[in-house]
Amino acid sequence: xxxxxxxxxxxxxxxxxxxxxxxxxxxxxxxxxxxxxxxxxxxxxxxxxxxxxxxxxxxxxxxxxxxxxxxxxxxxxxxxxxxxxxxxxxxxxxxxxxxxxxxxxxxxxxxxxxxxxxxxxxxxxxxxxxxxxxxxxxxxxxxxxxxxxxxxxxxxxxxxxxxxxxxxxxxxxxxxxxxxxxxxxxxxxxxxxxxxxxxxxxxxxxxxx
Amino acid sequence: xxxxxxxxxxxxxxxxxxxxxxxxxxxxxxxxxxxxxxxxxxxxxxxxxxxxxxxxxxxxxxxxxxxxxxxxxxxxxxxxxxxxxxxxxxxxxxxxxxxxxxxxxxxxxxxxxxxxxxxxxxxxxxxxxxxxxxxxxxxxxxxxxxxxxxxxxxxxxxxxxxxxxxxxxxxxxxxxxxxxxxxxxxxxxxxxxxxxxxxxxxxxxxxxx
Numbered sequence: 001x002x003x004x005x006x007x008x009x010x011x012x013x014x015x016x017x018x019x020x021x022x023x024x025x026x027x028x029x030x031x032x033x034x035x036x037x038x039x040x041x042x043x044x045x046x047x048x049x050x051x052x053x054x055x056x057x058x059x060x061x062x063x064x065x066x067x068x069x070x071x072x073x074x075x076x077x078x079x080x081x082x083x084x085x086x087x088x089x090x091x092x093x094x095x096x097x098x099x100x101x102x103x104x105x106x107x108x109x110x111x112x113x114x115x116x117x118x119x120x121x122x123x124x125x126x127x128x129x130x131x132x133x134x135x136x137x138x139x140x141x142x143x144x145x146x147x148x149x150x151x152x153x154x155x156x157x158x159x160x161x162x163x164x165x166x167x168x169x170x171x172x173x174x175x176x177x178x179x180x181x182x183x184x185x186x187x188x189x190x191x192x193x194x195x196x197x198x199x200x201x202x203x204x205x206x207x208x209x
Numbered sequence: 210x211x212x213x214x215x216x217x218x219x220x221x222x223x224x225x226x227x228x229x230x231x232x233x234x235x236x237x238x239x240x241x242x243x244x245x246x247x248x249x250x251x252x253x254x255x256x257x258x259x260x261x262x263x264x265x266x267x268x269x270x271x272x273x274x275x276x277x278x279x280x281x282x283x284x285x286x287x288x289x290x291x292x293x294x295x296x297x298x299x300x301x302x303x304x305x306x307x308x309x310x311x312x313x314x315x316x317x318x319x320x321x322x323x324x325x326x327x328x329x330x331x332x333x334x335x336x337x338x339x340x341x342x343x344x345x346x347x348x349x350x351x352x353x354x355x356x357x358x359x360x361x362x363x364x365x366x367x368x369x370x371x372x373x374x375x376x377x378x379x380x381x382x383x384x385x386x387x388x389x390x391x392x393x394x395x396x397x398x399x400x401x402x403x404x405x406x407x408x409x410x411x412x413x414x415x416x417x418x
Contacts (some may be wrong), residue, residue, distance in 0.1 A: 005309045007283050007301075008276050014263045017256040021241050032230050034301060036260065037267065042266045047226040048257035051245065054223045055253045058246065067217050067246070074216050092216070092243060092341070100214045 019150065050179045063134070065110040065127050067092045075099075075107055082106045084141035088131065088160060090114050090148065098146065106144070113155040114147055126156070128163055146172040249399070274319040274336050276301045284308075284316055291315045293350035297340065297369060299323050299357065307355065315353070317342065323356055323365040335365070337372055344376045354382040 008013035011033060018029035030160055036044045060066070061073035064086075070076065075081055075095075085106030095108050111126040134140060143164060147153035161171055177195035178187050187195075215221035215368060220242060228236035240405035245253045269275070270282035273295075277283065284290055284304075294315030298304055304317050320335040343349060370380055386404035387396050396404075 005305045007304065007308070008267065008278050010259075010263045010267055010278055011276055017259045020252070021243050023237070023240070028232070030302065031232070031261075033263070035231050037263070041231070041264050044260050047229075050219075050223040050226045051242075051253050051257045051259070054219045054246070055250050058217065058219055067220055069217050069219050081233045090340075093239065095216060096214045096239075131407070153359040 061110075064108045065112060065130070066095055066108055080105070084139055085144065086131070086134065086140055086142070087146050089146050090153075094146065106142075111147075111156070114152045115159055116152045123159065128160055132161065132167075134164050135164055135169050140167075140169055142170045142172060145171065149174075149176055169176040219293050248390065264298065269319075270387055273317045274321060274339070275304055275317055275380055289314070293303060293348055295340070295343065295349055295351070296353040298355050299362075315351075320356075320365070323361045325361045332368065337369055340369065341372050341376075344378050349376075349378055351379045356378065358383075358385060 006159040014033045014171060015026060015029045017020050018024055019030050019034070021029075023030070027188055030105070036047070057069065059071055061068045061076055063076045064073060064127045066075060071079070080120045082105050086097065086109050087104060087106055088109045088111060089098065090111055090113060091108060095110060098104050098108075110132045111128065111131075113121045115121060115123065115126065129191055131143075135143065143160075145157045157173060164171060175198065176191060177198065178184065178191065184192070215224070216275045223242045224235060224238045227233055227241050228235045229359075230238075232242070245256070266278065268280055270277045270285055271280055272285045273282060276281040276286060279286070291314050295318050296307065296313060296315055297318045297320060298307065299322060300320060301322055304319060307313050307317075318336070320328045320337065322335045324330060324332065325334065330367045340352075344352065352369075353368045354369060356365050366382060373380060384407065385400060386407065387393065387400065393401070
C-alpha cells in the first residue's frame with residue numbers, strides 16, 4: 001500500500017516504526033497500530049513504558065552475560081546452582097529453553113552469537129574470552145557445549161574446545177540423536193547414523209525422564 | 210513457555226505487553242523484544258515515542274470520523290473533493306483501500322463498525338446518526354454503501370437505507386461480481402449468479418479502467 005494513502009502522518013509514523021520489527025510487514029503494523037488506537041490509552045502507555053523501562057534498566061549479567069534485572073543474574077546469584085558446571089549457549093532464548101527442561105542445575109555462559117563468517121561474526125564478536133577467564137579462575141569441573149547442531153555451531157564448539165584445551169576441564173556436548181516423538185523414516189541419515197554409533201544401553205535409557 | 214523461565218522481570222513485562230497485541234503470541238513477542246534489545250536504544254525510543262505521540266495527538270475527523278492529525282481530516286478539508294457524494298465504510302483501512310484505487314473524488318463516512326449482534330455491536334455503536342445529520346443538512350446527492358459483502362454488511366446496508374429513506378438522496382452500493390483476476394470455476398455460485406443478473410454491456414466494460 002502506497003504510503004501516500006495514509007490520511008494521518010502520525011499514523012504513518014507509528015506504522016513505520018512497527019514495520020521495522022522483524023517479521024512485521026506494513027499491513028500487520030497497520031493492524032497493530034489500529035488495534036492500539038481502539039484500546040484504552042493506558043494500553044499504549046504501558047506498552048511504550050515497559051519498552052523504555054526495559055531498555056533503561058536491563059543489565060547483562062557480569063558473569064554469564066545472561067539478561068538480568070541486576071548486575072548478576074538470577075542463575076549466577078542462586079546459591080543452589082552448581083558453579084563448577086558451565087553450559088555454553090548462543091543466546092538468551094537458549095537459556096530459557098534449557099531452564100524449562102528443569103534438568104540443569106549448573107550455571108550458564110551466553111556467547112551472544114556463534115561464529116559465522118557469512119554474517120561477519122568472528123571470534124571477537126562472541127564472548128569466548130570471558131569464558132576462558134571463568135575457567136582459568138578455577139573451580140570449573142565441566143563445560144557443556146550446548147550450541148545448535150549446525151555447521152556454525154560445530155565450528156564454534158571446536159573453537160571453544162581449542163581455547164580451553166590448556167585448562168584441565170572436562171568439555172562435553174549435547175547428545176545428538178533421534179528427537180523424541182520423531183519417526184525414524186523421517187530422520188535424516190546423518191542424525192540416524194550418529195544415533196546408531198552413540199547408542200546407549202536400554203536399561204539406562206528407561207531410567208531417564 | 211512457562212513465565213517463570215524468564216530470567217528478567219523487565220523482559221517478562223515487555224513480552225507480556227507485546228503479547229497482548231492481536232496475532233502476536235508469547236514466542237513472537239519475545240523475538241520482537243530481544244530484537245529491540247540488540248538494536249540501538251534509539252530504536253526502542255522512537256517506537257515508544259511514536260506510539261505515545263499518536264495516542265496523544267490523533268483526532269477523529271469531526272465530519273467523517275476518519276483518523277486525522279487535525280480536527281478535520283485531509284479528505285474533508287480538501288476543496289477538490291466532491292461533498293455531495295458520501296461513501297460509507299466500516300473502518301479506516303477501507304478508506305485507505307478506496308483511496309488507493311484513485312477512482313473516488315467524493316468524501317467518506319466511517320461507521321467504526323458494522324451491525325453484528327454476535328459481537329455486541331448494535332445501532333448505537335456505529336455512527337449512523339451523524340451520517341443522517343450530514344444528509345439532513347442538505348447538499349448530499351449520493352450515499353455509496355461500501356461495506357463488506359457479508360451478512361453483517363448487508364444488514365448494516367439495509368439499516369442505513371431505512372434510516373436515510375426520509376431524505377431524497379440516491380443510495381447506491383458497490384457492484385458485486387467476479388473479482389478481476391479470478392477464474393470462473395473458483396468463483397462461488399452466489400457471486401456468479403449475481404454477476405450474471407447484473408451483467409453490463411461489453412462496450413461499457415472495455416472503456417472502464
